[in-house]
Amino acid sequence: MGIFTVSDFSPAWLSLREPADEAARNDAVHEACAKTFASRATLAICDLGAGTGASVRALAPMLPAEQHWTLVDHDANNLGAALTALAAWADTTSPRDGGLTLRHGGKHIDIRTQVHDFAQNPACWPDGTELVTASALIDLVSAAWIERFTLALAVWNIPLLATLTANGKIEGRPPHALDDAVAAAFRAHQTRNKGFGPSAGAEAALLLEAALVNAGYRLTAGESPWILDDSLLLKATAEGIAGAVSETGMVDTSALTDWLQHQSRNSHQLIIGHRDVFAARG
Numbered sequence: 001m002g003i004f005t006v007s008d009f010s011p012a013w014l015s016l017r018e019p020a021d022e023a024a025r026n027d028a029v030h031e032a033c034a035k036t037f038a039s040r041a042t043l044a045i046c047d048l049g050a051g052t053g054a055s056v057r058a059l060a061p062m063l064p065a066e067q068h069w070t071l072v073d074h075d076a077n078n079l080g081a082a083l084t085a086l087a088a089w090a091d092t093t094s095p096r097d098g099g100l101t102l103r104h105g106g107k108h109i110d111i112r113t114q115v116h117d118f119a120q121n122p123a124c125w126p127d128g129t130e131l132v133t134a135s136a137l138i139d140l141v142s143a144a145w146i147e148r149f150t151l152a153l154a155v156w157n158i159p160l161l162a163t164l165t166a167n168g169k170i171e172g173r174p175p176h177a178l179d180d181a182v183a184a185a186f187r188a189h190q191t192r193n194k195g196f197g198p199s200a201g202a203e204a205a206l207l208l209e210a211a212l213v214n215a216g217y218r219l220t221a222g223e224s225p226w227i228l229d230d231s232l233l234l235k236a237t238a239e240g241i242a243g244a245v246s247e248t249g250m251v252d253t254s255a256l257t258d259w260l261q262h263q264s265r266n267s268h269q270l271i272i273g274h275r276d277v278f279a280a281r282g
C-alpha cells in the first residue's frame, strides 16, 4: 500500500519518525531520568535497538557532561547510518576505533557500536553500563523476553529508560466508523513474531512496567503519543496501518480503502499511542 511497512526499520523510516518521537517524549519520565544522574560527571549508557542513534540525539542534552554510549543493533546498515547522522549532528568529531568521539552542546560523547542480535540474550550491555535505554523497541519483543530483560537489569542493578513503546491506541480526529475495527486488527497484527517469539505488542509497555515493579524498581511512567497532522508521517503511518490490517483479513478491503482515504483529508489528525518509563532501584 505505501512505501513503509510497520516492520520497517530502515534509516529512511527512522529519520521520518524522529521529529514525532522527539515531540512525543514524556517530560516527567525524562526529567526523572535526568534528575537521577544530575550530580554525575560521567555516565555509561547502552542503547538496545539503537537504529540510527536517535536516543543519543534525544537524551544527550539531559545527561552528564561526559557520556560513553554503546549502540547495539543487529542491523549493521542502521549502525553505519547512526555514525553518519551523529557526525552530522555533532559540533566537532574525531573518529575512533569502531565508533566516534564527538562534542555537542558542551557534552563530550563517546560512541561505540556493536552489531549484535539480542533476541536470545537481552543482557548484552558491556560491563560498567550505568543506564540501559531502548526506544521504539519494547513492543517488538515477547512477554518472555521482557521477563528475562527485567531480571537481568535487576541482577546488574541498572536503571532503564524505555521510551516510545507503542500501546496499540489509534485515534482519528474526526473519527471514522471503522476506527475500532482497524485498531483491533492492528493490535492483532502487532502480536506477530518479530524475532523474539510472539510479540507482546500493545501489552508490552504495561507488561514491562509490571515486571520492573516485581523486580523492585521504582517507576516514573506515562503516555507519549504521536499527534500527527497533515504530514508525510501521517500518510506513511496510515498506509502502514492499513497494510498491516489488510494482512490480517479482519477488515473488509473496500471499507479499509475508505478508512485510508479519510486519513488524508485536510486537517485530519491521527493519534498513535505510546508509553515511556524510567525505572531505578534504591
Ligand SMILES: C[S@@+](CC[C@H](N)C(=O)[O-])C[C@H]1O[C@@H](n2cnc3c(N)ncnc32)[C@H](O)[C@@H]1O
Pocket: 009, 014, 048, 049, 050, 051, 052, 053, 054, 055, 072, 073, 074, 075, 078, 116, 117, 118, 119, 134, 135, 136, 137, 140, 194, 195
Ligand atoms: C523501531 S526501530 C527503533 C530504532 C531507534 N531506537 C529509534 O528510536 O529510532 C527498532 C530497532 O531495533 C533493531 N532490532 C530489532 N530486532 C533486533 C534484535 N533481535 N537484535 C538487535 N536489534 C534489533 C532494529 O534493527 C531497529 O534498528
